[in-house]
Amino acid sequence: MKQTGRRTFLRLIAGAAVSGSVLDGLLRKTGSQPLGPASTQAADGLKLGLISDLNGSYGSTDYSSAVERGVTLLMQQQPDLVLCAGDMVAGQKRSLTNSQLKAMWAGFEQSVWAPLQKAGVALLPAIGNHDGSSQQHQGGWIYGRERQQADLFWGKHRGNLQSGFIESKRFPFQYVWRRPGLFVVVIDASSANVDSTQRQWIQKALNSTHRQPEDLCLVMGHLPLTAFSEGRARAGECISNPQELAGLLRGAGVDLVISGHHHAWYPSESMGLRLLSLGAMGSGPRRIIGSGVFSPPSLTLLEWSRPSELISETTIDLNTLQPITNNDLPAQVSVPGFPVARRRSMQWQRSSLI
Numbered sequence: 001m002k003q004t005g006r007r008t009f010l011r012l013i014a015g016a017a018v019s020g021s022v023l024d025g026l027l028r029k030t031g032s033q034p035l036g037p038a039s040t041q042a043a044d045g046l047k048l049g050l051i052s053d054l055n056g057s058y059g060s061t062d063y064s065s066a067v068e069r070g071v072t073l074l075m076q077q078q079p080d081l082v083l084c085a086g087d088m089v090a091g092q093k094r095s096l097t098n099s100q101l102k103a104m105w106a107g108f109e110q111s112v113w114a115p116l117q118k119a120g121v122a123l124l125p126a127i128g129n130h131d132g133s134s135q136q137h138q139g140g141w142i143y144g145r146e147r148q149q150a151d152l153f154w155g156k157h158r159g160n161l162q163s164g165f166i167e168s169k170r171f172p173f174q175y176v177w178r179r180p181g182l183f184v185v186v187i188d189a190s191s192a193n194v195d196s197t198q199r200q201w202i203q204k205a206l207n208s209t210h211r212q213p214e215d216l217c218l219v220m221g222h223l224p225l226t227a228f229s230e231g232r233a234r235a236g237e238c239i240s241n242p243q244e245l246a247g248l249l250r251g252a253g254v255d256l257v258i259s260g261h262h263h264a265w266y267p268s269e270s271m272g273l274r275l276l277s278l279g280a281m282g283s284g285p286r287r288i289i290g291s292g293v294f295s296p297p298s299l300t301l302l303e304w305s306r307p308s309e310l311i312s313e314t315t316i317d318l319n320t321l322q323p324i325t326n327n328d329l330p331a332q333v334s335v336p337g338f339p340v341a342r343r344r345s346m347q348w349q350r351s352s353l354i
């Protein structure tokens with residue numbers, strides 16, 4: 001981070017700690033819902049930090065200033081939990097050695113995981129194509145070493161998630177996690193292939209007896225069900241055969257499907273589901289199809305106020321620390337061969353039909 005930018009940002013954060021929240025002031029200016037004070041969250045609701053796509057170039061062990069700002073913002077906002085939709089490190093290159101892969105996860109630990117852990121914020125990961133792609137060739141993993149290192153890292157760091165696991169045999173690739181009021185199914189969408197075995201597992205997971213009717217039900221995976229950004233509307237960049245999987249998720253009453261990979265923030269509805277394509281927290285901003293604007297580095301805060309049942313999403317531009325309005329997003333993203341996604345409101349109720 002450049003010194004001037006860092007100083008300005010630290011001043012903002014310091015001000016926020018003293019005066020309630022500078023960010024809340026920014027939100028009020030734009031007519032968005034204020035964020036709850038960092039110290040009083042979750043008394044009668046839930047506050048989640050949603051992030052994705054942190055990685056830099058292949059092999060890199062450090063993170064951009066936008067990621068640093070995002071981590072600091074999360075520490076200040078103290079969500080109940082952070083969900084990361086994948087691409088935490090920069091693998092998926094066969095020439096990277098095991099020690100390089102290890103060094104990348106150590107970099108993630110130092111820059112992201114440890115500061116959050118120290119601030120008492122747990123992080124639920126989904127595995128992205130750069131963390132450990134599930135792409136196969138002749139029945140074997142193409143990026144097996146990446147998957148092994150991801151497995152080792154998260155095996156070592158699963159401790160603070162332990163109390164929430166409902167099913168964790170394939171953690172961190174596929175697992176079910178619950179706390180009162182929240183039911184999360186993490187799927188392995190680290191490549192386009194979410195096969196029939198996994199689809200059966202997802203169905204079973206969503207029908208778990210541990211899931212309560214009042215739980216907010218989230219499904220998170222790296223690749224999305226449809227195309228959002230330029231350069232990503234092609235085979236291999238979205239989950240294959242999405243209609244069938246969408247039908248399964250719709251039938252199971254999933255509230256929100258969260259994805260990354262397209263580096264473009266777009267809250268939408270598609271195939272009868274509520275979707276959230278997260279912007280990249282790090283580098284590689286992309287243009288939403290039909291839009292002239294690149295999606296800036298961002299993170300999303302999701303707050304659920306139980307008494308009103310209102311769920312409110314606020315997405316923060318990590319360059320300006322301003323909330324982003326969805327007014328500038330195209331009304332729909334429509335690409336031949338992919339399900340149409342229509343822009344939706346950032347405020348919604350669980351019971352509302354979409």
Ligand SMILES: [Fe+2]
Binds near residue numbers: 087129130222260261
């Ligand atoms: Fe990705």
